[in-house]
Amino acid sequence: MTAIPDTSTASVFIAPPTRSRVRRWLADTRTIIGLGFLAVVLLIVAFGPLLAPHSITEFLAPPFSPPSAEFLLGTDYMGQDVLSRTLNGGWTVVWMSATSATLGVAVGAVLGMLAGYSRGFLDEVIMRLSDVALALPTMVLTLLFVAMLGRSLPLIVLLIGLAHAPSVARVVRGVTVDVAGREFVESAQAIGAGRLRILLRQILPNVTGPIMVEYGLRTVWSVVAIASLSVIGQGVAPPQADWGLMVNENRVGITVQPWGVIAPLLLIAMFAVAMNLLAEGVDRALQVGREGGNQ
Amino acid sequence: MNATPQAAVAKTETTAAAGDARSMTGPTTLTAQRSSLWSRYGWILGRLASGVLTLFLVSIIIFAATMLLPGDIARIILGRDATQASIEALTIELGLDQPLIVQYLDWLRGAVTLDFGNSLVSRAVVTDAMLPRLLNTLGLVGMVSLVSIPLALAIGVSGAIRADRHWDRFVNGASIVIAALPEFVIGLLLTILLATGLMRVLPAVVIVPPGASPFSAPLTLVLPVATLVIVSLPYLIRQTRASLIDTLTSEYITMAELKGLPERIIVIRHALRNSLIPSIHASALTVAFMIGGTIIIEYLFNFPGMGLALIEAVATRDLPVIQFIVMIFAAGYVILNLIADILTVFVTPKLRTR
Numbered sequence: 001m002t003a004i005p006d007t008s009t010a011s012v013f014i015a016p017p018t019r020s021r022v023r024r025w026l027a028d029t030r031t032i033i034g035l036g037f038l039a040v041v042l043l044i045v046a047f048g049p050l051l052a053p054h055s056i057t058e059f060l061a062p063p064f065s066p067p068s069a070e071f072l073l074g075t076d077y078m079g080q081d082v083l084s085r086t087l088n089g090g091w092t093v094v095w096m097s098a099t100s101a102t103l104g105v106a107v108g109a110v111l112g113m114l115a116g117y118s119r120g121f122l123d124e125v126i127m128r129l130s131d132v133a134l135a136l137p138t139m140v141l142t143l144l145f146v147a148m149l150g151r152s153l154p155l156i157v158l159l160i161g162l163a164h165a166p167s168v169a170r171v172v173r174g175v176t177v178d179v180a181g182r183e184f185v186e187s188a189q190a191i192g193a194g195r196l197r198i199l200l201r202q203i204l205p206n207v208t209g210p211i212m213v214e215y216g217l218r219t220v221w222s223v224v225a226i227a228s229l230s231v232i233g234q235g236v237a238p239p240q241a242d243w244g245l246m247v248n249e250n251r252v253g254i255t256v257q258p259w260g261v262i263a264p265l266l267l268i269a270m271f272a273v274a275m276n277l278l279a280e281g282v283d284r285a286l287q288v289g290r291e292g293g294n295q
Numbered sequence: 296m297n298a299t300p301q302a303a304v305a306k307t308e309t310t311a312a313a314g315d316a317r318s319m320t321g322p323t324t325l326t327a328q329r330s331s332l333w334s335r336y337g338w339i340l341g342r343l344a345s346g347v348l349t350l351f352l353v354s355i356i357i358f359a360a361t362m363l364l365p366g367d368i369a370r371i372i373l374g375r376d377a378t379q380a381s382i383e384a385l386t387i388e389l390g391l392d393q394p395l396i397v398q399y400l401d402w403l404r405g406a407v408t409l410d411f412g413n414s415l416v417s418r419a420v421v422t423d424a425m426l427p428r429l430l431n432t433l434g435l436v437g438m439v440s441l442v443s444i445p446l447a448l449a450i451g452v453s454g455a456i457r458a459d460r461h462w463d464r465f466v467n468g469a470s471i472v473i474a475a476l477p478e479f480v481i482g483l484l485l486t487i488l489l490a491t492g493l494m495r496v497l498p499a500v501v502i503v504p505p506g507a508s509p510f511s512a513p514l515t516l517v518l519p520v521a522t523l524v525i526v527s528l529p530y531l532i533r534q535t536r537a538s539l540i541d542t543l544t545s546e547y548i549t550m551a552e553l554k555g556l557p558e559r560i561i562v563i564r565h566a567l568r569n570s571l572i573p574s575i576h577a578s579a580l581t582v583a584f585m586i587g588g589t590i591i592i593e594y595l596f597n598f599p600g601m602g603l604a605l606i607e608a609v610a611t612r613d614l615p616v617i618q619f620i621v622m623i624f625a626a627g628y629v630i631l632n633l634i635a636d637i638l639t640v641f642v643t644p645k646l647r648t649r
Contacts, residue, residue: 030471131349134580135588135628136356136621138607144621147609148364186365222586224477231479232606247479251595254483254492261483269480276475 013252016090030171034277035272044267045094048087056085056241061129064257073259088241093230093268096157097222103161103220105215108168113199113207115169116176126173129166138163138225146234152189156235158226162217172207179206209286216279225274243268311351318578325538342636346629352404353625357618358399364614371612372415402618411619416608421615425604429623431509432593432600436585438516439523444578447528448571455570456562458540466536470529482522486595490518509598519596526588527581533571534577542570572639579635 021284025031031161034246054060054071058080065075073082075182142159149155187200194202227233230244238245243264333475362370369385370377386392390401405411411421454463473481489497498515509516542548543566551561590602597603608616 030468097487128348130611131345132356134583135349135353135625137584139587139590140624141356142619143590143605143609144360144617145363145577147612147614147617148360150365192324220475228477228479228591231477232591234609237640247483251483254486258487258491262487265480265483268475272475272477273472276471280471 021285024279025038028281030277031281034274034281037189037274038278041090041094041253041267041271041274044087044134045090048090052081052084052087054081054084056080056088057239064253064260066257073263074257076246076257077253082130082246082257082260082263085241086243086267087245088269089243089246089264090271092153092236092240092242093223093226093244093271096153096160096226097219099159099270100161100222100226101164101215101218103158104164104218105168105211107162108165108214109207110174111165111204112169112172112174113176114231116173117180117195117199123173126166132168133163133166136163138221141230142225143234146229151234151237153236153243156226156229160222164221165213165283168218171210175207175210178204179203209282213279213283213286216275216282219275220279222274223268223275227268242249307485339633339637339640344634346633348507349629350622350625354403354622355399357621358402359471361614361618362395364612368614378607385541406618406622411622412615414613414616416611416613416616420618423615425601425616425619425623426597428601428604431598432589432602434510435516435519435523435593435598435600436582438520439527440578440582440587441522443524443527444525444531444581447531447581448574450528450534451532451574452531452562452567455536455543458536463536467533470532473525474529478522478526479589479595481525482518482592482595485518485522485525495540515596519592519598522592522595523585523588527585530584531574531577531581535574538573539566539570542566572643575642576632576635579631583631586624586627 046217059078060081061071061075061079063075063077063079065071065079067074071081071083073086076082076085111122111126114125138160141163142156145155145159146152152192180203185198188202226235227244227247230242231247233248236242236245238249246264247261247268250257333452364371367386368391369380369382369389372389373382373385390398392422393401409422414421416426418425450466453464457463497517543562546563548566551565556565589598589600590605592598593600593602594606604616605620607613608620
């Protein structure tokens with residue numbers, strides 16, 4: 001790309017998340033569904049291990065036994081209790097996706113604000129990196145490094161987080177360029193405010209909305225990547241209980257005992273869909289009142 | 296069509312559709328300013344150079360990743376029982392005693408000439424061994440694109456024309472849900488629905504004898520193709536819908552309405568032409584994302600393509616195969632974008648008529 005088109009700012013409405021916008025966000029049915037799904041997932045992560053009726057690593061019944069009074073969701077490929085493993089299996093995907101999204105958004109937002117306010121060299125670097133990030137899908141990049149360095153959860157979190165950063169930077173940069181041209185920034189410059197002060201006091205409050213949307217979307221993509229890695233056997237390692245890993249382990253028995261797949265599958269789906277609904281809702285709440293409106 | 300307002304072409308909608316591409320912007324803002332024949336080709340050359348630069352950066356990342364491999368590559372290749380002498384011989388043969396920059400340039404020269412060496416596992420020449428895999432994946436992606444791109448365009452247009460009615464709301468809601476779902480969730484739900492339990496109408500995995508083409512058993516392809524179609528729909532639907540709605544609210548459409556033209560004519564003759572231009576890029580990105588999505592889908596349905604080969608190679612640490620596949624995936628993205636750029640330049644009326 002020879003020049004940097006500013007069209008990314010065209011449809012991002014810049015506004016701080018005021019109280020009325022938060023209320024509008026909460027009034028949206030889709031937000032409520034998202035919060036409900038998220039609550040179910042987080043409650044399972046928090047209290048599931050306490051409620052689990054059986055050990056997660058013990059051979060209890062023949063593999064792929066159908067649901068029974070004792071094993072409500074049946075048993076898995078090793079004769080372990082599916083319900084207990086499901087109740088224990090959420091923590092890994094939740095902490096990993098939340099951490100990598102936080103990392104990606106933090107790095108990306110800082111780079112994007114600096115690039116959008118100062119322009120110049122950093123601009124070019126971000127555009128290049130986001131081209132590379134698109135050319136190397138997160139899964140491919142992660143598999144490349146996991147192949148070399150071995151399977152490691154912190155490594156996966158770091159890679160997925162860094163893979164997000166350029167795209168986040170590109171979005172935040174676009175909004176920052178727009179904010180930086182406004183009168184209140186010019187007047188801050190006129191009274192001699194320093195760059196850091198302007199970035200923190202003038203720019204940051206006005207880009208928090210888009211950053212929140214990005215945070216939700218990046219969490220969705222982290223969940224997808226992290227769960228997918230476990231599903232193909234390159235993420236969480238057995239005998240740990242993890243939703244993605246459970247899908248991997250119990251897939252062979254899908255015709256006789258589908259619950260070993262369905263239970264973790266639905267929870268992963270609920271988590272990802274919840275975050276997407278919440279992010280979409282924030283985006284809509286920010287866009288209401290914008291010229292042209294949100295169709 | 297000379298009077299086409301630039302805004303309708305240049306606007307790239309960034310709805311909050313979950314997707315890495317939401318920050319992507321079409322090239323039309325650039326093309327709008329340069330319209331002589333020369334600069335049209337010049338601009339495409341610039342995009343080509345940019346694509347080559349992207350691939351160059353990708354090659355550095357791949358090489359750097361390989362350098363991170365703990366331990367001695369020669370020892371890994373030869374296995375645990377190798378003698379010290381044979382390890383030293385291989386180290387020299389592979390040039391591993393050379394400075395890093397020399398090693399990189401050697402490797403890059405190989406990559407450019409499609410010589411990635413031999414598989415560490417099967418000993419076969421990587422490019423030869425991977426060619427059938429590549430063709431299988433291309434076939435799969437091609438079949439999916441033929442279904443999903445027209446389907447997504449049709450749904451997107453139908454949503455935009457009747458924006459905010461029931462159908463449009465349903466499509467929007469479904470898009471938000473599907474866009475968030477990992478490929479394996481959709482693939483496995485379809486499997487559970489159609490290949491297990493009551494409705495065993497389809498085989499759950501692709502089962503073909505080794506060496507046979509998966510396309511010789513069409514029924515086994517239904518699930519992988521259907522999954523990829525569903526996964527790839529939301530992004531393109533949303534881009535198409537947003538772009539058409541943008542166009543329909545622009546001044547020249549209002550003008551056409553004031554002239555009393557029937558809505559059908561306005562949409563087909565005036566709005567669609569402009570609004571579909573950004574969809575060219577969105578389609579290219581859709582196909583590019585699909586390439587990433589094939590990794591999981593091929594694994595789930597045991598489809599012998601590049602994605603499955605990558606997973607197998609990662610499990611066995613087959614470096615040359617990994618390097619080849621990652622490079623091909625990146626090249627696929629660059630080539631698709633270039634095709635989209637060229638198409639965009641040639642169908643943009645402003646550029647065609649001067």
